[in-house]
Amino acid sequence: MTEFHSPMPAPHIPDDLTIPQFLFDYSHPIQMARGPNEATWVIDAATGERYGKEALKERTWGLANGLSLKFGLGPTDTVGIISGNHLDFAIAVWAAHRLGATVFTLNPTFNAEEILPSIRDMQPALLFVHPMALAAATTAATTVGLSLERIVLLATSTPVSPHPLATELIALGHDNKSTHSFVEYKLAPGEGKTKTALCFPSSGTTGVPKMAALPHASVIANVLQNAAWDMGLGEVPIPVKERRFRVGDVSLAALPFFHIFGLLINLQYHLFCGMTVVIMPKFDFREFLAAIKTYRVNQLSLVPPIMVLFSKHPAVVPADLTSIRVVFAGGAPVNQHFVKAMAEMLPQAVVEQSYGMTEVSGIVGMPSLDRKISTGSGGILLPGNSARVMKTIIEEDGTTRTEMAKAGESGELYLRGPSTATHYVNNAQISQETFVDGWVRTGDEVYIDEKCEIYVLDRIKDFIKVRAFQVAPAELEARLAASPDVADVCVVPVPDEFSGQLPKAYVVLSAAALERVAASANPDEEREKIKAALAKDIAENKAKYKALAGGVEFIEAIPRNAAGKLLRRVLRAKAAETAAAAAA
Known part of the structure; x- marks a missing residue:
């Protein structure tokens, strides 16, 4: 039996700072200082405007003051x-944290039905909403009694009554600086470990969406763990010019900020490292390629579908990509074929992947510093992290019982470290099942080798990952089961080269549907009509990435155990076999 530990201890982690205080007002001993040539922190790709540290702090101060003045926002909100x-x-995010408030994020393509559970759990004092999500957010907010004046619009200069604009609140804060100044929230020593900073949607180990609560110190810890790793394992730090994350690098932030990978790694970690972060308002691959060329981007953070595009899209011109020095993929496992293809296209670059999850504030392990191309490993445990692999023994x-596995043996990954979440909001039972005696159950089946490298074999948890977005099968099953044509249903992932996985529904037809099919002059046509109707219902009522792109298949019975629980693994295997046969 073996407990695995990082080869490095955790660096000093301040536990009395909020995230913006850490980023803007504090200097950590391992942080690399920016020079005069690295003064730009952020470039807004939509406008081309550049912002340094003081400009970002001033804009944050204005919004915090405006929120305090108009809404009285504070640390309990x-x-x-x-x-x-x-x-x-x-x-x-930074303004809310300056006021001591907790922030949660949601996908703007969600409809009102998908937004509502999180709104009910989080009980927000106000919402910042992009105009594209306004209709759905308004419906959900009205349902829980949030006034429309507390829905603040982002990314627009046109007033939309009765919603204030973020830019108006920033101006309000600055215009009233002489008569009103907000009181910045100060954490007591140790409070950073318990004061929730950010909540991100996560399916955890159960496949049911819920909000993982990350305290300020956990987020700060993950930034520092990654930075300490990049310094190297020896007593003497690796020279700055040889590190993967360097002061002066340009990073392209196209991954969505509502996802932990985009907000915490692609933005805040890169800012801590002294990079210039180019913010793209939305992902368009041609614009993505143009930005790499225009801004001479050095650092790319990708999810698997973008890596596929680099291999197959006709717009890719390798000569325009020579500035790229580091490519990191995350969010879901990456097919080694595409890793190798990208490495061949970018011989000057490191092409790697790392393992992470929301419940540990982002990254769990980082790849060995002595190689340039991923071996399929999720990396070595970050400084301060420990792991157990718990295998199930059948007597x-x-x-059954569980025990710790040895190196090379597979089982469920348990993690412990300074960056973990504290709980799931408004879900005590699943919190107790996931956060056990200081350990986080990941729901992932892995093995860890003698070098402490993590290799992910499968997901024990039920959720499906489509282009790094999580899809809860239970959510789609509930929608499908409401159809009078459906007697039983099970949704499982189907492997897909581009998206990683796609949802597929196995459906048992109701008696009424079976009678209709039997009475039809063309039974096959009637079956296809039912399939099309079920797929259309999901497409019209759920986010685009939740569509049943893996198909709908009718079966006589859904496999279940004696207790009635879905034997999802049986249908998952069936779907994989069908997909493999079709590909062959």
């Missing part, structure tokens, strides 16, 4: 952000 990437998305009498 929660703020929601439903938007794609925008400079004022980041400003809203002769049929009972």
